[in-house]
Amino acid sequence: MGIPLRQAARIGQYVLTQKLRGREKFPLLMELEPLFACNLTCVGCGKIQHPASILKQRMPVERAVAAVEECGAPMVSIAGGEPLMHPEIDTMVAELVKRKRFVFLCTNALLMPKKLDLFTPSPYLAFTVHIDGLRERHDASVSKEGVFDAAVAAVREAQQRGFRVTTNTTFFTTDTPQTVIEVLDYLNDDLHVDEMMISPAYAYEKAPDQDHFLGVSQTRELFRKAFADGRRRRWRLNHSPLFLDFLEGKVDFPCTAWAIPSYSLFGWQRPCYLMSDGYTATYQELVDTTDWERYGRGRDPRCANCMAHCGYEPTAVMATMSSLRESIRAVRRA
Ligand code: SF4
Ligand code: SF4
Numbered sequence: 001m002g003i004p005l006r007q008a009a010r011i012g013q014y015v016l017t018q019k020l021r022g023r024e025k026f027p028l029l030m031e032l033e034p035l036f037a038c039n040l041t042c043v044g045c046g047k048i049q050h051p052a053s054i055l056k057q058r059m060p061v062e063r064a065v066a067a068v069e070e071c072g073a074p075m076v077s078i079a080g081g082e083p084l085m086h087p088e089i090d091t092m093v094a095e096l097v098k099r100k101r102f103v104f105l106c107t108n109a110l111l112m113p114k115k116l117d118l119f120t121p122s123p124y125l126a127f128t129v130h131i132d133g134l135r136e137r138h139d140a141s142v143s144k145e146g147v148f149d150a151a152v153a154a155v156r157e158a159q160q161r162g163f164r165v166t167t168n169t170t171f172f173t174t175d176t177p178q179t180v181i182e183v184l185d186y187l188n189d190d191l192h193v194d195e196m197m198i199s200p201a202y203a204y205e206k207a208p209d210q211d212h213f214l215g216v217s218q219t220r221e222l223f224r225k226a227f228a229d230g231r232r233r234r235w236r237l238n239h240s241p242l243f244l245d246f247l248e249g250k251v252d253f254p255c256t257a258w259a260i261p262s263y264s265l266f267g268w269q270r271p272c273y274l275m276s277d278g279y280t281a282t283y284q285e286l287v288d289t290t291d292w293e294r295y296g297r298g299r300d301p302r303c304a305n306c307m308a309h310c311g312y313e314p315t316a317v318m319a320t321m322s323s324l325r326e327s328i329r330a331v332r333r334a
Contacts (some may be wrong), residue, residue, distance in 0.1 A: 090118035112154035177225035195238035220249030255296030259314030
């Protein structure tokens with residue numbers, strides 16, 4: 001199953017409406033982080049190093065919903081931390097689904113067996129399970145044995161209950177084209193998840209492991225080799241063809257981080273969820289008071305190795321929608 005037709009049509013209509021209204025900067029997907037606490041301690045994580053006083057905070061549902069409404073993004077990715085540790089995560093999701101937002105509930109899956117009963121399958125809801133590799137690689141990535149098997153069991157249980165399940169896989173310098181192929185083949189052909197997202201790891205300043213983040217040329221080579229021989233077309237990747245071209249180094253884009261803004265306990269994060277140059281109270285204030293020209297590869301040294309979807313997928317989506325040829329490619333997943 002690809003991107004559901006309902007979702008593709010809604011996003012297309014939303015982008016068209018924003019353009020007709022003359023809005024130059026608008027959100028496509030909002031990253032919502034209602035807590036930073038997690039039940040794992042992954043070495044590449046840039047979120048769990050906050051002090052205990054921050055880690056114990058939980059964003060009230062009303063505040064999260066108000067931020068989603070103010071921003072207006074049609075898609076919301078709820079991350080953290082581990083969102084299933086939020087005591088009102090079910091209410092938060094239900095309120096967003098009621099407002100017809102497409103919700104991606106990102107999770108390491110450990111709490112899914114306990115919490116699945118709290119949710120109802122909906123075309124507006126997908127569980128997005130973090131799986132960084134096959135058993136050995138994933139367990140090493142999350143620094144705990146048994147997590148891969150637990151995640152696979154949770155995915156199967158959710159699928160049986162009729163939930164849409166996608167995955168999110170981050171790649172490091174320890175990956176090779178072969179490990180990329182192995183995990184994506186497994187998710188695509190054995191686990192049959194609805195869609196897969198992939199990302200080169202971003203070098204968070206706070207991440208404990210600073211040695212294994214990919215540079216731009218390494219990223220391009222890794223994906224070019226992994227995507228070869230028709231695999232890219234065969235895999236149900238939840239990315240536009242132009243973003244996949246970008247990962248392979250066939251095209252380059254400027255960063256448009258304003259289209260995937262991040263809202264956390266601290267407010268709207270400037271300029272994106274990977275870097276924090278301050279916070280604002282509203283999305284509009286974020287758009288109006290950020291000097292966007294300062295950010296992106298070649299402009300800010302902290303962006304030098306970034307090829308993350310929060311900066312570059314929106315640029316690829318906008319480029320797709322302004323070209324008939326690229327729109328047809330996207331429909332055909334070419
Ligand atoms: S599961 Fe996610 S939030 Fe938790 S430690 Fe790992 S990367 Fe960080
Ligand atoms: S390139 Fe864009 S998305 Fe990446 S870190 Fe810089 S501002 Fe953030």
